Amino acid sequence: MILVVxxxxxxxxxxxxxxxxxxxxxxxxxxxxxLLFSIVVLGRMFxxxxxxxxxxxxxxxxxxxxxxxxxxxxxxxxxxxYRLTDYLLRLSNYYRIYQKAQTAYxxxxxDYDLSPYHQHYLxxxxxxxxxxxxxxxxxxxxxxxKRIEYDIEKWIQDTRQYxxxxxxxxxxxxxxxxxxxxxxxLTQKMLHHIxxxxxxxxxxxxxxxxxxxxxxxxxISSKRLTKNWILKEEYL
Amino acid sequence: xxxxxxIIYGIWFYQRKNKARMERRKIKLAFSIWLRQMEVxxxxxxxxxxxxxxxxxxxxxxxPYLSQLNQQxxxxxxxxxxxxNFLKELEDIKIERTMHHLYRYALLGTADVENQLTRIIExxxxxxxxxxxxxxxxxxxxYSVYGLIPMILMSxxxxxxxxxxxxxxxxxxxxx
Numbered sequence: 001m002i003l004v005v006x007x008x009x010x011x012x013x014x015x016x017x018x019x020x021x022x023x024x025x026x027x028x029x030x031x032x033x034x035l036l037f038s039i040v041v042l043g044r045m046f047x048x049x050x051x052x053x054x055x056x057x058x059x060x061x062x063x064x065x066x067x068x069x070x071x072x073x074x075x076x077x078x079x080x081x082y083r084l085t086d087y088l089l090r091l092s093n094y095y096r097i098y099q100k101a102q103t104a105y106x107x108x109x110x111d112y113d114l115s116p117y118h119q120h121y122l123x124x125x126x127x128x129x130x131x132x133x134x135x136x137x138x139x140x141x142x143x144x145x146k147r148i149e150y151d152i153e154k155w156i157q158d159t160r161q162y163x164x165x166x167x168x169x170x171x172x173x174x175x176x177x178x179x180x181x182x183x184x185x186l187t188q189k190m191l192h193h194i195x196x197x198x199x200x201x202x203x204x205x206x207x208x209x210x211x212x213x214x215x216x217x218x219x220i221s222s223k224r225l226t227k228n229w230i231l232k233e234e235y236l
Numbered sequence: 237x238x239x240x241x242x243i244i245y246g247i248w249f250y251q252r253k254n255k256a257r258m259e260r261r262k263i264k265l266a267f268s269i270w271l272r273q274m275e276v277x278x279x280x281x282x283x284x285x286x287x288x289x290x291x292x293x294x295x296x297x298x299x300p301y302l303s304q305l306n307q308q309x310x311x312x313x314x315x316x317x318x319x320x321n322f323l324k325e326l327e328d329i330k331i332e333r334t335m336h337h338l339y340r341y342a343l344l345g346t347a348d349v350e351n352q353l354t355r356i357i358e359x360x361x362x363x364x365x366x367x368x369x370x371x372x373x374x375x376x377x378x379y380s381v382y383g384l385i386p387m388i389l390m391s392x393x394x395x396x397x398x399x400x401x402x403x404x405x406x407x408x409x410x411x412x
Contacts, residue, residue: 140280144279147361158365166376169376172379180389184390197400231371
């Protein structure tokens with residue numbers, strides 16, 4: 001119990017730390033109540049004992065907190081990606097107009113730190129174009145900047161498309177989980193005509209394990225959505 | 237016993253093949269990234285200088301190959317084989333074509349060759365997109381395996397419930 005409380009507290013601190021930078025956080029809190037409620041309702045539907053219901057409620061509460069945490073991480077990664085690509089496009093545009101790196105940085109926004117992404121090949125190329133433009137000549141900079149802007153736009157497009165596809169796959173997985181829940185519910189409902197199966201402890205254990213596994217599957221697949229939007233393979 | 241040996245050999249063979257394929261893919265991606273950087277360097281440098289300058293910032297897995305190429309070019313700048321032998325073990329026609337154009341550009345440096353090289357570099361941008369999409373697709377393949385888990389779980393639970401009912405109806409099972 002102490003471990004659970006410590007875990008919840010750590011999670012709440014983590015959520016607090018991330019939420020500062022994310023605007024849409026308010027929308028996430030409402031997840032706790034329906035998730036907790038649906039877990040308990042599911043337990044009731046499968047006629048689980050109160051003790052198992054209590055366990056499920058605790059697991060449901062922790063899972064909902066974790067889901068909020070994963071959702072926040074997803075939002076943070078998404079915002080990071082858009083902030084970076086937006087900044088790169090602005091930087092490139094301003095450099096093309098003013099042909100001065102310092103002015104381009106000032107116009108694009110001095111508050112943004114590009115250093116964590118220096119090793120990404122597109123960031124690196126843009127910085128090199130600017131450096132060569134500053135030190136050698138601007139003759140071919142215009143063409144190269146246009147090409148890099150095109151590449152960045154395609155990068156945004158590909159990543160956005162992939163993220164959408166991943167979300168769709170996640171939703172399909174949730175549908176499959178719903179489908180499996182419905183089948184098991186109907187199976188045990190049909191068997192009630194033969195015997196009151198819910199009185200058997202083996203049935204209680206089986207359903208409890210099933211519902212717990214479903215929660216774990218949801219958590220693992222949500223965790224997958226929190227991956228970084230920038231591919232590590234594209235770093236030098 | 238022989239089946240176990242066959243299975244273990246099969247797994248080992250598959251893993252080895254998969255590792256080699258992944259390695260090839262990584263080097264091809266690294267080559268495309270390097271060519272993207274070369275585009276910037278070639279604008280104001282000769283080919284040999286651009287290759288020399290690119291080594292420092294090149295993808296890690298490509299550095300040994302580039303150092304070797306750089307060394308060969310320094311020894312004999314006129315030798316075409318130095319360029320065309322670059323990553324020859326990958327047997328990739330695009331890499332071979334690019335290196336051939338780089339050699340021609342290094343040797344002739346005419347506007348015509350420059351245009352051809354520019355076209356290849358532009359094609360390379362598309363190649364980079366293909367690599368990116370391939371990585372994304374391989375990441376999505378997780379769901380095709382993972383999607384089976386709820387179904388397998390459901391089947392097991394249904395079987396479990398039926399087994400419970402059966403043993404209950406038989407008053408403790410078939411031992412009785």
